Amino acid sequence: MEDKIKNGKLSLEVTTTENRCPIGEKVGSGNETEGKIPVISCEGGCIRGEIARLAANAVAKEEPYRRGCHGEFLTVPHSKIAQWMNNSEKIVLIDGCFLRCHGRILENMIGKERLVQFDALSHYKKYTDKFDIHEVPEEERIQVAEDVADWILETLSGREIEDGHTSTFRMNTIP
Ligand code: SF4
Numbered sequence: 072m073e074d075k076i077k078n079g080k081l082s083l084e085v086t087t088t089e090n091r092c093p094i095g096e097k098v099g100s101g102n103e104t105e106g107k108i109p110v111i112s113c114e115g116g117c118i119r120g121e122i123a124r125l126a127a128n129a130v131a132k133e134e135p136y137r138r139g140c141h142g143e144f145l146t147v148p149h150s151k152i153a154q155w156m157n158n159s160e161k162i163v164l165i166d167g168c169f170l171r172c173h174g175r176i177l178e179n180m181i182g183k184e185r186l187v188q189f190d191a192l193s194h195y196k197k198y199t200d201k202f203d204i205h206e207v208p209e210e211e212r213i214q215v216a217e218d219v220a221d222w223i224l225e226t227l228s229g230r231e232i233e234d235g236h237t238s239t240f241r242m243n244t245i246p
Pocket residue numbers: 113114115116117119120166167168169170171172173
């Protein structure tokens with residue numbers, strides 16, 4: 072792995088595919104036509120990634136947002152989902168914690184200007200001694216994720232009104 076790091080950047084190779092996801096093609100195409108804004112999360116396997124994932128689902132239920140797919144965006148560049156995300160005026164990204172696993176990838180792919188990044192943990196500030204999602208009861212996980220989603224929607228809304236444009240980069244981190 073060390074030989075893949077050069078000038079502070081880690082390079083990965085992805086095996087290409089000719090396959091397409093039929094429903095992904097339909098959804099990506101429709102979302103692009105309708106000008107929806109993609110929302111993705113880091114999808115980390117711990118409680119922090121799970122809360123980010125649930126929050127992304129909740130944000131994507133509101134207008135003009137819709138759920139993007141990081142897998143297709145990163146590894147199926149000719150898919151309609153990737154095309155929609157690439158052509159979108161911005162992408163909302165919810166990372167689970169300060170490691171910003173997806174933020175550090177996407178800012179090199181689409182640029183910081185079009186990426187609106189959030190660190191979910193910086194908002195709820197809990198569970199740092201836990202890994203397994205089941206260490207937090209389901210009802211509590213959902214409640215925390217909905218609180219994160221409300222914060223993100225409020226921030227997105229306020230920023231657009233205050234700044235008058237939608238490409239301002241916002242990042243929330245904890246030390
Ligand atoms: S940002 Fe945090 S929660 Fe998300 S994948 Fe990385 S380490 Fe896991």
